[in-house]
Structure formats: C-alpha cells, structure tokens
Amino acid sequence: MFMTKYAQENKEDFQMQSLRLYSVVLKLLEGERCLRHAGYGFISYRELWEAGKSAGIFQSFESPFAVMMDMLTLMEEGGLVERVRVSGGELVWGGESFGSTFARRGIHLSDEKFRFLLNFH
Structure with a gap:
C-alpha cells in the first residue's frame, strides 16, 4: 500500500517516475563503490534523494520524500529490488525477475543482477 495521494491517484505517471528513479539507482551503482555485506554496494537515502x-524527479510533489519511499515500494513489488530492514536503513538487492510491473506496459529492463544498500544518514 502506498502512503502518498500521488501514488494512489496517478498510477501511470507514478510508475513512469518510479522507472526514472530506478535508472538513477542504476547510475549510482556504476563505477567504484564501497562494497559491504557480501558484495552489496552502499547508497544512502540521502544520496538517492539528492540524485x-x-x-528532476521530485520537483512537483507535495510530499517528495514520501513519494520516493513509495517508488522504492513499487520497485520492490515489481521484482526490481528486495528490501530487508537493517539498523539505520534497509538492505536492498536485485530480484531474479526484473521489471514485471513495467513489462506489462511494454517496458523491458535488463536481466543483470545488482546489489545495493540503502541507508539514511
């Protein structure tokens, strides 16, 4: 269940904006990144928020941070990521089947697996 009115009432646009945020996550994972916990890269909520x-993803939302969290929930429900609560943040890793939510809309994502940590600090 989504927290924000935007996510509940603007399903199609919300899915597209979530896909934009997913591409931001993938860009953040490029290059050298500090690896932790069995090869997981670290991305803080703050870093994801700033990126x-x-x-330009969060400019028009009434509660932009809550919308970002809803977008992460959609990514998880769509099989893009899995999240496990850890102290101070969330452990997140790519799922086996990518993009089921977006594939129904004709958007196909790479099958490449990725791993990353989200942590607000």
Missing part, C-alpha cells in the same frame, strides 16, 4: 532531485 533524484538533480534528475
């Missing part, structure tokens, strides 16, 4: 703002 999403720079990409």
Whole structure:
C-alpha cells in the first residue's frame, strides 16, 4: 500500500517516475563503490534523494520524500529490488525477475543482477 495521494491517484505517471528513479539507482551503482555485506554496494537515502532531485524527479510533489519511499515500494513489488530492514536503513538487492510491473506496459529492463544498500544518514 502506498502512503502518498500521488501514488494512489496517478498510477501511470507514478510508475513512469518510479522507472526514472530506478535508472538513477542504476547510475549510482556504476563505477567504484564501497562494497559491504557480501558484495552489496552502499547508497544512502540521502544520496538517492539528492540524485533524484538533480534528475528532476521530485520537483512537483507535495510530499517528495514520501513519494520516493513509495517508488522504492513499487520497485520492490515489481521484482526490481528486495528490501530487508537493517539498523539505520534497509538492505536492498536485485530480484531474479526484473521489471514485471513495467513489462506489462511494454517496458523491458535488463536481466543483470545488482546489489545495493540503502541507508539514511
């Protein structure tokens, strides 16, 4: 269940904006990144928030941080990521089957697996 009115009432646009945020996550994982916990890369919520703002994703939302969290929930429900609560943040890793939510809309994502940590600090 989504927290924000935007996610509940603007399903198609919300899915597209979530896909934009997913591409931001993938860009953040490029290059050298500190690896932790069995090869998981570390991305803080703050880093994801700032990168999403720079990409223009959160500009028009009434509660932009809550919308970002809803987008992460959609990614999880769509099989893009899995999250496990850990102290101070969430452990997140790519699922086996990518993009089932988006595939129904004709958007096909790579089958490449990825791993990353999300942590707000």
